[in-house]
Amino acid sequence: MAASSKISGIEMEFRSRIGLAFVLAGCFLGGMLFLDTFGEDLFPAGNAVLVSGNASDIVLSKAGFLYGPQSWRPSYDPLGIDPGKEPDANDTWYLMFVDLNTTPVSGNPNVKKLGSVRITYNFTDLSGRAVFHVYGLTTGTIPTRTNRQTGYGSCGFVVTGNATPGTSMPSASPLAFMDSHRYRIAISNDLLADSDDMNPTMRSFYFNQPGSGQGALHITPSLSKRRGSVTETTDPNGTFYVTATGSEAGDDLLLLVAADRPQPDGFLLRIRAEFVRSA
């Protein structure tokens, strides 16, 4: 009888401890969700500090638009170009890819000191909407990184200009969708050959499954919102940041600039990309 009541007491104690453990785990998870929601306000990122030696200054004309007209941008499945939207067959975007020769990750690659890439743009004679997206080039079997197109965490940067549209984009031809989910992309600025391709004008994209690489990079108008957001502006001169939150941001960044109509002959786009670290 005494032994039975002792077992029952241990059983009761065991059950109460299990219950208490679940309550504590719930409190912990609640705390983490609170930190996730309000953490950016609790831990302000501070100001951006330029790190010298990691900058590009590129000027591009309408001849830089090498791809299009098309309604999609590369991923495992075609992604839309208008931020937050799926591809629309009626859209006629013209695309150019610009190698920024920098990355949001710097310092010791094993420790991965994260920063951001600050991009300053200056449009001359922009007609219609121009959209910025970003790709992180990788090596080996790691899929190419990009910003999220739709749903939670989608981001992008849109600039609208009021110049008279051009009549044609003579350099552009549509990019073919690849069933292999591997793309060879021509960049619009000449740089040194990258470590993977050893080719000054071509870069490789690789996607291994639906959604792969999406959300590892973010486009944000302010470092206080590192998760990124969709920004629309009519200012032809401005700044935004490319941030990374995943474990692998890629070893080089390609900026995708897409215009929704043919651009006038006077179209110019100056892009300055700088690696910055938060102070």
Place this chain on the structure above:
Amino acid sequence: MAMKKPYFSLEEIALLSLCSALIVVLNTTFSLPLHIPGHTGIYWVVPVIIGVGIVKKPGAGTYIGLISGILATLFGVNTLHVFNLFIYLALGGVIDLLGLLFFYRLDHPAAGFIAGAAGNLAKMVVNYALQTFLGIPAAFIIIGIGTASITHFIFGGLGGVIAAVILARLVRAGVIPREDA
């Protein structure tokens, strides 16, 4: 002069060491293409809980964590190198503590779930603490920490349930004496 009896018997040391090696082997050879934070917890925690559930002595989980941490460091399992030791120790230590609190009834699915989930969460917390210590700004760490915590909790818990089921089967099969279970 009577020889002092060792804290762990030879069999226990052998079993705990095998569990430690199993963690590293699972980590290096077993890959789930889920791309969800903490999903590896579903197999990380299983050998620790089984080891603690069989040996039933304080320190068993910590021993597994220490040995597997040393092995992971030597084999270069991830980029944290020698700091791996802290991650594995946290995982083993927390499961050790919960085993003690739950009277080593880790064959109970609820106890297994909590032990696995807490072990996997401890691994995550120590990992983030080390990343912060190594210079990654806290602002980066906290992005998505809520989602990561929930996925660590779920996958660690599922691993714990798997371990509990295996332990219960071992008890039923008589491999672990029933009176100790």
